[in-house]
Amino acid sequence: MKASGAGRTNTDIERHYFEQFLKAHPLPDGTVTYGDKPDVTLTGERKIGIEVTRFYLQPGSCPKSEQRQRPLRAAVVSAAHALYRAQSAKGIELTIGFDSNNPITPPRKSKLPEELAALAKRVDCRPSGALERSEFRAMSEISSVYFNAREYPDAKWHIIGTYLGGLMSETDLEGIVREKEAKSVQYERRDAYWLLVVVDAMNAAQEQEILIENSHIASDVFERIIVYKPLFEHIVEAKL
Numbered sequence: 001m002k003a004s005g006a007g008r009t010n011t012d013i014e015r016h017y018f019e020q021f022l023k024a025h026p027l028p029d030g031t032v033t034y035g036d037k038p039d040v041t042l043t044g045e046r047k048i049g050i051e052v053t054r055f056y057l058q059p060g061s062c063p064k065s066e067q068r069q070r071p072l073r074a075a076v077v078s079a080a081h082a083l084y085r086a087q088s089a090k091g092i093e094l095t096i097g098f099d100s101n102n103p104i105t106p107p108r109k110s111k112l113p114e115e116l117a118a119l120a121k122r123v124d125c126r127p128s129g130a131l132e133r134s135e136f137r138a139m140s141e142i143s144s145v146y147f148n149a150r151e152y153p154d155a156k157w158h159i160i161g162t163y164l165g166g167l168m169s170e171t172d173l174e175g176i177v178r179e180k181e182a183k184s185v186q187y188e189r190r191d192a193y194w195l196l197v198v199v200d201a202m203n204a205a206q207e208q209e210i211l212i213e214n215s216h217i218a219s220d221v222f223e224r225i226i227v228y229k230p231l232f233e234h235i236v237e238a239k240l
Helices: 010-024 066-087 106-123 170-186
Strands: 031-034 040-043 047-054 093-098 142-148 158-160 192-198 222-229 234-239
Touching: 010 031, 010 047, 010 192, 010 222, 047 170, 066 093, 066 106, 066 158, 093 106, 106 142, 170 192, 170 222
Parallel strands: 047 192, 093 158, 192 222
Antiparallel strands: 031 040, 040 047, 093 142, 222 234
């Protein structure tokens, strides 16, 4: 079982999403239990296994994916701030936006903190404001920098969220269904199986508009395929 987030396992996260879903969508009468393969079992007139998965815009194996880039951005900004504070006593703050089309590569992960720290040192006597793109043109991974000249004893450097968005791809959704179907041979025996696909709007790696109301994805494994966006309680059946 892999850890995800601040000490939470994937199982913890999936259970959290399912409990939100329970509040937003009525289910047949029955008792809910949690497990693995499938993640949830609803025992009533029938025993229904419910697999919970998340819909990421890009697979985690992709170097450009938000899942891969987010920890790299945090590491770069933390290292840059530490380098700057080692050279200056000023408690200034930077707010840094990253370009999702120019991912941080392993070689740049070690070089970028030095460049950011040097940028901060060059501007730390100026008034607050957004920096011109020309001042950090050499840092292609960065899309914006805002300098706050006010000093704080616990100064922090911040990262602006990266938003990709767009419309949900029916092809990608079908790919998730097929992947889960292939793994269904490992499921414990149930009378029927449902697939709950979660799109968390608070996570830039998942945020997308669900406009697939007229979509009907065929499945010999899943009786129902439900797409759920917790923040807006938006629920769409991709198979009726």
